[in-house]
Amino acid sequence: MSRASDPAVLVLHAVRVLGSGDDRAVAARYGLDVAAVHEELLDLEAFGLVTWAEFAGTGGWSLTQRGRAEDDRRLAAELAADPSGRAGAVVADALTTFAPLNARVLRACTDWQLRPGPGGRLDVNDHADPAWDGRVLDELAAVVDEVRPLLTGLEDELRRFAGYDERLGDALRAARAGHGARVAAVGASSVHGVWMELHEDLLATAGVPRGA
Structure with missing residues (x-):
């Protein structure tokens, strides 16, 4: 059965995954x-x-070191509380x-922003070539399809992983409808x-530092 996280865990973790957000953004995350x-x-x-910072009239919360x-400690404790150990194994897998899949998404988002120009240099993609953009969107759609079983497995163990599938799908549909900012903005x-x-x-859940 999918396990619900403690609200205190969710608030701190929401600040982490958002990077920065005000009260409403943090609350909306979960x-x-x-x-x-x-x-x-x-x-x-x-x-x-956490610390609050403002710039140019907007502000948000972010994690301190x-x-x-x-x-990290709270997420590790959450996994350790699973007597079967299944949640940790699912996260690691x-x-x-x-x-x-991450490498493919990063490459596709780069292709959305840049494309080969004369002489082999990279130019800013002006989105004047629907075939090029279409291939990028098709690749992103393929990756999202491939990541869905992974997301289902995570959600089955930890309920806080719910929603990624729907959000990715919403962004893709908007991008295909002409809202290009929904790709890589x-x-x-x-x-x-x-x-x-x-x-x-x-x-974070696996306890692996970014860049490791």
């Missing part, structure tokens, strides 16, 4: 109450686990399967943004 999340974030701030270590609504959250989620 469908939590905004007021309760705000109080939890203030507690986390008091313990030095101590907060990242605490998130998923990370291995994910690696080649910065933010949680693009294919690349959702994929990066999933990557961070997997690495």
